[in-house]
Amino acid sequence: MTDIYIAGLGLQTAVQVTREVESAMRSSREVLYLDTGVATMPYLQTLCPRVTSLYDESYVESASRVGAYDHMAARVIESALDHPPVTFAIHGHPLVAVSAPFLVLDLAKALDLRAMVLPGISAIDTILADLRLDPVVGGVQMYEATDLLLRRRPLQSDVPAILWQIGPIETCLHSMSVSRPERFVRLVAHLCLFYPPDHEVVAIFCSPHPVLAPTIFRFALKDLGNYAGEIHAGFSLYLPPVTARAIHDFDLLGKLYSVEHLHNISRLPDADD
Numbered sequence: 001m002t003d004i005y006i007a008g009l010g011l012q013t014a015v016q017v018t019r020e021v022e023s024a025m026r027s028s029r030e031v032l033y034l035d036t037g038v039a040t041m042p043y044l045q046t047l048c049p050r051v052t053s054l055y056d057e058s059y060v061e062s063a064s065r066v067g068a069y070d071h072m073a074a075r076v077i078e079s080a081l082d083h084p085p086v087t088f089a090i091h092g093h094p095l096v097a098v099s100a101p102f103l104v105l106d107l108a109k110a111l112d113l114r115a116m117v118l119p120g121i122s123a124i125d126t127i128l129a130d131l132r133l134d135p136v137v138g139g140v141q142m143y144e145a146t147d148l149l150l151r152r153r154p155l156q157s158d159v160p161a162i163l164w165q166i167g168p169i170e171t172c173l174h175s176m177s178v179s180r181p182e183r184f185v186r187l188v189a190h191l192c193l194f195y196p197p198d199h200e201v202v203a204i205f206c207s208p209h210p211v212l213a214p215t216i217f218r219f220a221l222k223d224l225g226n227y228a229g230e231i232h233a234g235f236s237l238y239l240p241p242v243t244a245r246a247i248h249d250f251d252l253l254g255k256l257y258s259v260e261h262l263h264n265i266s267r268l269p270d271a272d273d
Contacts, residue, residue: 001084001085001114002024002084002085002114002115002116003080003084003085003086003108003113003114003115004076004077004080004084004085004086004087004088004104004108004113004114004115004116005021005024005025005028005085005086005087005088005115005116005118006087006088006090006094006095006101006104006105006115006116006117006118007021007024007025007087007088007089007090007094007117007118007120008021008089008090008091008092008093008094008118008119008120008121008122009021009033009035009040009089009090009091009092009120010091010092010120010121011091011092011121011122011123011125011126011206011207011208012121012207012208012209012210013035013037013039013040013043013091013208014039014040014043015210016120016121017120018118018119018120020118021087021089021118021120022047024085024087024116024118025044025047025048025087025089026047026048027085028048028085028086028087029048029050029083029084029085029086030048030050030051030052030079030083030086030087031044031047031048031050031051031052031086031087031089032051032052032054032072032075032076032079032086032087032088032089033051033052033053033054033087033088033089033090034053034054034055034058034072034088034089034090034091034098034100035055035089035090035091036055036091037091037208037209041053044089048087052075052079054071054072054075057071057075058071058072058075059174060174061174061175061176062173062174062175063173063174064172064173064174065172065173065174066099066172068100068174069099069100069103070103072088072100072103072104073100073103073104073107076088076100076104077104077107077108077111077113080108080113081111081113084113088100088101088104090120091208092120092121092122092123093119093120093121093122093124094117094118094119094120095117095119096122096123096124097122097123097144097164097165101117105117123164123206123236124142124162126206126214127162127204127206127236127238130204130206130214130216131202131204131238133160133238135160138159138160138241138244139159139160140159140160140161140162141155141156141159141160141161141162142161142162142163142164143161143162143163143164144163144164144165145163145164145165145166145169145187145237146165146168146169146170146171146172148163148187148190149169149170149186149187149190152190154194155191155194155195155239156194157194157195157241157242157243158241158242158243158244158245159241159245160238160239160240160241161238161239162236162237162238162239163187163236163237163238163239164236165233165236166184166187166203166231166235166236166237167179167231167232167233167234167235168233169183169184169187170183170186178228178229178232179228179229179231180228181225181226181228182225183225183228184224184225184228185225187224188221188222188224188225191221191239192221192222195221195239195242196221196242197220197221197222198220198221198222199220199221199239199240199242200218200219200220200221200240201218201219201220201221201224201237201238201239201240202216202217202218202237202238202239202240203216203217203219203224203227203230203231203235203236203237203238204216204217204235204236204237204238205232205234205235205236206234208234215230215235217230217231221239224237
């Protein structure tokens with residue numbers, strides 16, 4: 001038996017919730033959720049009679065986001081100890097760009113509570129759909145924006161790049177304040193080490209509502225600060241490749257459609273296999 005379901009609600013709650021997640025919430029005695037959609041609470045109440053929003057009670061203006069994550073994890077664990085099973089339902093995928101579920105997993109293990117993670121559609125999925133990207137063909141590199149700066153991570157300008165959480169960059173404090181252009185000076189300077197200042201980039205906010213289109217701004221990298229007033233916490237930054245990497249292994253290239261080479265690196269299954 002499961003004590004805690006850690007479940008993803010998808011980016012567009014209600015229409016993107018999987019049957020697996022719905023089943024978990026129907027079987028739960030309480031759903032504690034982290035999602036700011038206006039229709040989320042009424043929807044969840046159709047699945048479980050006891051629904052608790054963790055957003056308003058966890059986040060405090062100008063306070064550490066880490067403190068909010070600790071509060072959420074403690075609330076979920078307390079509920080699981082008192083009246084299991086419970087569901088911790090999270091916007092998007094429950095393990096993408098969120099810390100509280102990992103705290104819940106660690107605490108659950110220490111307390112011998114049984115936890116199960118149920119995936120959901122994440123911003124990764126919707127960005128790929130909205131920008132028509134295939135991450136396999138050209139590859140993709142992804143970093144959290146503030147971590148990129150802290151570690152001065154290098155970027156490959158021939159590989160598509162996605163930077164997460166550019167809206168709240170350079171702070172670990174929760175805030176609903178509008179950004180100033182100065183917020184992005186350090187990020188632009190770092191990116192210009194790998195991309196031309198005039199390179200066109202895309203700031204994207206994937207819509208959480210089925211009837212609304214995603215918000216997409218296209219502009220030169222050097223002009224990122226000009227969009228400070230529009231870029232909120234939900235935005236990501238996509239950097240298309242500057243050039244394509246040239247093929248270097250021409251020996252392998254010549255063998256990709258060779259039947260002889262296929263026979264050399266594989267075998268037909270034996271009758272007894």
